[in-house]
Amino acid sequence: MAEIIIHSDKISDPEAAMKLCPFAAIVQENGKLEITAACKMCRLCIKKGPPGAFEMVENIEEEINTADWQGIAVYVEHEEGAVHPVTLELLGKAKELAKKAPQPIYCLFIGKDIKEKAAELLPYGADEIFIYDDPAFEHFRIEPYAAAFADFVEKRHPAIILVGGTTVGRSLAPRIAARFRTGLTADCTSLEIQKDGGLAQIRPAFGGNIMAHIMTPRRRPQFATVRYKIFSMPEPEAKPKGKIIPCKVKAEFLKSAIEVLEIMPKQQVKGIEDAEVIIAAGRGIKKQEDLEMLQELATLLNGELASTRSLIESGWVDPRRQIGLSGRTVKPKLLITCGISGAIQFVAGMKGSEIIMSINTDPEAPIFKTAHYCLIGDLYKIVPELISKIKAAGSAAKFIQNPGA
Amino acid sequence: MRIAVCIKQVPGTSKVEVDPETGVLKRDGVDSKLNPYDLYGLETALQMKQAVPGSTVTAITMGPPQSEEIIREAFMMGADEGVILSDRRFAGSDVLATSWTLAQGLQVSGPFDLIVCGKQTTDGDTAQVGAEVAEFLHVPHLCNVLKIEKLNEKSMIAELDLPQHVQKVRINLPCLVAVEKGIYEPRLPSFRRKLATAERKIRWLKLDDLPDNNEKHYGLNGSPTQVARIFPPESTQIQVTWNQPESEIATRVFELLKERKFLQQAR
Structure with a gap:
């Protein structure tokens, strides 16, 4: 086992030694220092304690031969055959990783009547797309999907598997990681590859206040889930070289204790x-009709319209859309304030937003103390111009309507 | 029927900082509480108990001895039994080792017809332990459960939150469910039950009490992932001012929205 041993002879101040542990796992019993079950193996006592006072003793299980595992696999996330865009983002990342540590890129696609959909994926860089096409895969059910996934892992031995951090991906990936007794890092925000194929997985920990750099040194495959919109979507290749490989699992593995009764649209x-x-x-909004312009911008960005208290009082906006102390507290990824001065009651309800952009004609407006992007100008000029730019780009490519998490 | 609910003690605050100089975690005390998402798991387990007369609810946790506090809290809400997996050799467990340990504990204290978990914890935040426990127990699982109805000793009907749809399924027991926040309104702990359960015995399990005695499957040794280092996130609190003709501002905003993927394009 791995444990931390205390060499008491090297500790002159036991009180100070106890304070080394952020988890209060170092205690004194009968005048002797001991480590309790509260220990998280963070090893800070080894780093920060008197030299040699704390020692880590390891006894690690046999390692697997990581050289037997090659290739980066991307799980194709879809619902009823509609491929989730996170899949393409992961393919883009897989390509980047394979450039640094050359190896094949695989796609794993499980579903019903998916051959054509698989062909549409080819331009995104997969060398081989393994499809498990069977009526049993019509709806997502954990046991048949896990059986196909496990079959793929057993036969192909991919070194890395990337899965979208959607509700389906986060249900399926842990099941397979457990079956192969390997590591799984959830919601990575950055992935890097080492020359030996080791995957450096970076993710926020403790509510995002700390970043953790995680490795899976002695097990394969290295599993990671990544949320939608973390990585960029790759450009499709004009002449895809990949091929589609049909696969099957035995009928006995397609049984499920789950029967899908109904697929309902989300509210x-x-x-x-x-x-x-x-x-x-x-x-800063002069009349109620002008809100239509902001609503249009909100719709284009797949967002919602909200307001300060004053517009609620004028009866222009539904009270459920009020931000602030007497309204709702919001924490969106992007908040664009238009013609808002920034009273403290309003700021209290929105200051946790990730990106705050504020449009105001007055450079002295208090909102600019809170905003990350201070846009000094007339919203009646900026907003219409922005809308037309988005629309122009949108006519060239279709925008996704809320693909969900 | 027998129902288990997996709960965890988490730090009372998420305001943990890293000293950028030393890379050391800065924590003020070790204030802790029951993982808020587990309140919904507990409430679900108690609702299921009411739905099938004669059922019992067992709250199980893995953690330091102080975890007794949250088992007592579960008693105050109405849980019948409590199990604590506590051993120094569980220290440093990642998702796999945690799930393995919990599954072992559930085997020792089971068998259970239904295992309920919260959606995720507020400290680890991975939402993966439930599914891994189900794999180790060889039972099916459902994640993101929004609603449960028609529970009986053989099956139940549940609604799950998928990215674009809600899936309504019938699932046979035994199974594991990870429930969403808001599936039920958690009840408050009762003072009367606090008094009634103050002396109730809790079952403590150490590594040697588990069916799998191999130390290499627990704690840091049994954890395939290793934290190579921790570091403070790059500060995103920048502030820029764009004071120029409106059409130029609009262009810059457009470029920024594109770069930050707010204009994500479909294929």
Whole structure:
């Protein structure tokens, strides 16, 4: 086993030694220092304690031969055959990784009647797309999907498997990681590869206040889930070289204790608290009709319209859309405030937003103390111009309507 | 029927900082509480107990001896039994080792017809332990459960949150479910039950009490992932001012939205 041993003879101040541990796992019992089950093996006592006082003793299980595992696999996330865009983003990342540590790129696609969909994926860089096409895979059910996934891992021995951090991916990936007794790092925000094929997985820990750099040194495959919109979508290749390989699992593995009764559309009525993008209107809006322009921008960005208290009082906006102390608290990824001065009651309800852009004609407006991007100008000029730019780009390519997490 | 609910004690605050100089975690005390998501798991387990007369609820946790506090809290809400997996040799467990240990504990204290987990914890934040426990126990699982109805000793009907749809399924027991926040309104701990359960015995399990005695499967040794280092995130608190003609501002905003993927394009 791995444990930390205390050499008491090297500790002159036991009180100070106890304080080394952020988890209070070092205690004194009968005048002797001991480590309790609260130990998280963070090894800070070894680093920060008196030299040699704390020692780590390891006894590690046999290692697997990592050279037997090659290739980067991307799990194709889809619902009823519609491929989730996170799949393409992961393929883009797989290509980047394979450039630094050359190896094949695989796709794993499990579903019903998916051959054509698989062909559409070829331009995104996979060398081989393994498809498990069977009526049993019509709906996502954990046991048949896990059986196909495990079959793929056993036969192909990929070194790395990337799965979208969606509700389906986060249900499926741990199941397979456990079956192969390997590591799984959830919600990575950055991935890098070493020359030996080791995957450096970076993710926020403790609510995002700390970043952790995680490795899976002695097990394969190295599993990571990544949320949608973390990586960029690759450009499709004009002449894809990959091929599609049909695969099968034995009928006995397709049994499930789950019967899908109904697929229901999701209620699209979202509150502003759940919105990832919010366009907020304030007193700088001259008349109620002008809100249509902001609503249009919100729709284009797949977001929601909200406002300050003053517009609620004028009856222009639904009270459920009020941000602030007497309204709702919001934490969207993007908040664009339009014509809002930035009263403290409003700021209290939005200061946790990831990106705050504020449009105001007054350079002295208090909102600019909170905003990350201070846009000094007239919203009646900036917003229409922005809308037309987005529309122009949008006519060249179709925008995804809320693919969900 | 027998119902288990997996719970965890988490730090009372998420305000943990790293000293950028030394890379050392800065924590003020070790204030801790029951993982808020587990309140929904506990409430679900108690609702299921009410749905099938004669059922019992067992709250199980892995952690330091102080974890007794959250088992007592579960008693105050109505849980019947408590199990604590506590051993120095569990220290440093990642998702795999944690799931393995919990699954072992569930085997010793089971068998259970239904195992309930919260969606995720607020400290590890991985939302993966439930599915791994189910794999080790060879039972099916459902994640992101929004609603449960028609529970009986053989099966139940559940609604799951998928990225674009809600899937309604019937699932046979035994199984594991990870429930969403808000599936039920968690009840408050009762003072009357606090008094009634103050002396109730909790089952403590050490590594040697588990069916798998191989030390290499627990704690840091049994953890395939290793934290190579921790570091403070790059500060995103920048502030820029764009004071120029409006059409130029609009262009810069457009470019920024594109770069930050707010204009994500479909194939």
